[in-house]
Amino acid sequence: MTMPELPEVETIVRVLETSLKGSQIQSMDFRYPGLLEEGSEFPLEFLVGKTFTDFSRRGKYLVFEFDHAYAWIVHLRMEGKFHLYEAPQRPTKHTHLVLECDDHTVHYLDTRKFSRMAVVSDVDAYFIAKKLGPEPFGIDPEYLYKQIKKSTRAIKNILLDQSVVVGIGNIYADEILFETQIHPLTKGNKITKKDVANLVVVIESVLSSAIEQGGTTIRSYTSSLNVNGRFQVRLNAYGQAGKPCTRCGNTLSRIVLGGRSTVFCSKCQKVKR
DNA sequence: AGACCCACCCGAACGC
């Protein structure tokens, strides 16, 4: 159910780093080239013969850097996932990329074919073009307040806007608003300074606790060398419509906002007018 | 410029 959000991406980066750092790509079978971005600077096959050197993320983007200064950037979107094996493995119908590396076979799968990847020479330039906002950890409250205050959009849409702050997807947006007791439809210009102070703290705590729980669960994945970053985090709002609010017992409501399923407690989360 | 809409994609869930 849950798609990879920032905490899952962070976990995936760390697990892949453990297995693949210093490993050379011996061969590649790019079975569904449609995953490569139109604007990719280089073809994916350019990575054959290169050695993984650095593993990081920017927002929900995975960044793999190689010797010779090339970088492979992957956005998992909803269902992208890596499977690692210690020996060559038969691809499934959803295996879109196979990499034979020094000590591992890497499969990349995506049932929806929604994810995207690119090969670039300048990581910073790539992300500047994407117009990404700051990371959600250590965000400047003054900056966030200004961004929210100048907008008449619903606060949930603002939180989802990656040019305001990166890494908040649909699931954690609902969780963050539940925790701060802000109604998702509240317009940005109605949000108070105190709300923003709470948001800054809660954004960080919700995402980091998910990373911690992912770190716990991912150990079972490392043993089997399957890395999809999915793990169960206890959710108070997302996917819980019709169930009692964990804070007050009121039945949780569901609306569609900006085309996204949105769950909240109409008693705990009041719209400010 | 800011806000909004829609395409992309296909398995799951649903309606009949």
Added chain:
DNA sequence: TGCGTTCGGGTGGGTC
């Protein structure tokens, strides 16, 4: 071996 329709998720490009 039931078949057709709807839904959803993040991002980017287009429009107003």
